[in-house]
Amino acid sequence: MSTEYEDIVKFVVNNLKCSICFEIFTKPVTLVCGHNYCHKCITEYLKKAKKDCPHCRQDVSNSKLEINFTLRAILELQELGGHERWEQILTEMDQEAQHTGKTKVESLIKHLEWLKVEIKNTEDKLSAELNSNQVYEDRIGISKNLTSSLEASTSSLYSAAASCDDTNSSLASGENQQLSQPEEGSSQELVEDDSMDTDSLLENTHLPPSAEALQYNRNSAEAAPNAEFAELSFSPHLGNRHLSFFTEIRTIRTLPSQQVRTSNGRFDDCQWMADQQFTSGQFYWDVNITGSTGWAVGVAHPNLQGNERLGRTSSSWCLEKSSGQLSACHNNTKTCIKHSVPERIRVLLDMTNGQLCFQSLCENLLELHSFQVDFANPLSPVFWLYGLSKNSLSLPRPRV
Incomplete structure (x- = not known):
């Protein structure tokens, strides 16, 4: 499958999810405002004395639930594999996003570890070559400051990696299941975390924190x-x-x-x-x-x-x-x-x-x-x- 085709499929599948249960549409229907939901999800929502669309808040108290035949046809594409294949693609996308975030953090940690080794080597060379105690102390002081700064950055990234692991574990153990159960009297909206920007994170280590x-x-x-x-x-x-x-x-x-x-x-x-x-x-x-x-x-x-x-x-x-x-x-x-x-x-x-x-x-x-x-x-x-x-x-x- 070409990269361009994969991008198109990912875009389509992200628009086949109900914003109430966060699952692939089941019997999709459309409100008068144009937003789509699972028939069961929106029916239960409106039964709870709700009068507005969960997404845009437009009054839909007199709206008729129109069957969205286009979405139904897309979800039932037999050439692709039907409803089950769409759900499989969505699961694969979530796993890929989790793996990408963790890989970037691990790469940053390895890079900072390499920098620490290089500074240590430079410090050893200065110790061997310099005869003046005063000059030696000044140079070593500079090296130690750099090392301390990098150690602090590395510690922060270790915490980020641990947080990433916790997030992955939470998602694997049932976070999606929690999101699929809308609570009474509340609307829902999908929250997507931006992927980590490696260049920005490295650049921020040099910015004054104040x-x-x-x-x-x-x-x-x-x-x-x-x-x-x-x-x-x-x-x-x-x-x-x-x-x-x-x-x-x-x-x-x-x-x-x-x-x-x-x-x-x-x-x-x-x-x-x-x-x-x-x-x-x-x-x-x-x-x-x-x-x-x-x-x-x-x-x-x-x-x-x-x-x-x-x-x-x-x-x-x-x-x-x-x-x-x-x-x-x-x-x-x-x-x-x-x-x-x-x-x-x-x-x-x-x-x-x-x-x-x-x-x-x-x-x-x-x-x-x-x-x-x-x-x-x-x-x-x-x-x-x-x-x-x-x-x-x-x-x-x-x-x-």
Whole structure:
């Protein structure tokens, strides 16, 4: 099979997966918005009082499930081997991706080990040739510094390799099985990890580690003069039972199926309300959203109901990313924001002047969107995650 043909097959198979169960389509049907799902998956989803498409959130309450004959014909191609052959190709692609990531890490480790040997040889030659103790000590000091730096890089790569092994073991032992079981009241989205860039990883070993921290500090210093940083806290009864808050790393993360809390959470959807209720003053908090493919960040009145979603009511406001689009949402009305999705954002809440502002921390606090509202009632921060797979949001503290 030619490389070009293999690429075409891989592209096709990636578009034959249901975004609810993450398996090859079984009896594919199409909604009015154009998105496709397994007949069983979307039927069960809509039975749970859901009215929107799991992928684009368009109202599909009156949508008829149309059979997608084209997809069915592709899945049943007897010349290829039918449905079973498509599933085999998908499995082979997953195994190939895992092997490629591990091979790159192992190659980097071998390269750094070789560099350590070469530096040791150079150090031995200097020891033998130099007669001056002072010069000898200076040269050896330089060599030791280089060796220490490389040892630290090697240790980091060993950790990366171990992490890669853990990931492979997790996938082999049933991670795909967990993803194939959609939980009640939640939509799902496939998360694909980018393959490791060897050149970038080697280049990063020479970058000063404080560069990002310095930029973050500069941005933090530019917060509204009277705004106070709000260190948010989260109680389990205020969140969906599929979410957990890791205090040490200040991260909200979706839980695997076997770790879901048995007690019922407050919200049907995958969202969490912070403990804090603001009634006056100016406050801000920062959010790192690089760990999630779809998210919403905003505020709502504390009486937000369990079946209500952030930004879809008259008492909630948010900035969200869904279907690759950045939008500001309030009262079920979306305002598209023509700007690339930043890695970190700042939420600035001014209760006194009735302003809620979302800023990009990656571009010197560039304003993405601002709501002007007469906040007559208390407000609490709320966070929403798209799906139950590999999604997280972190809330970093300002660095001192």
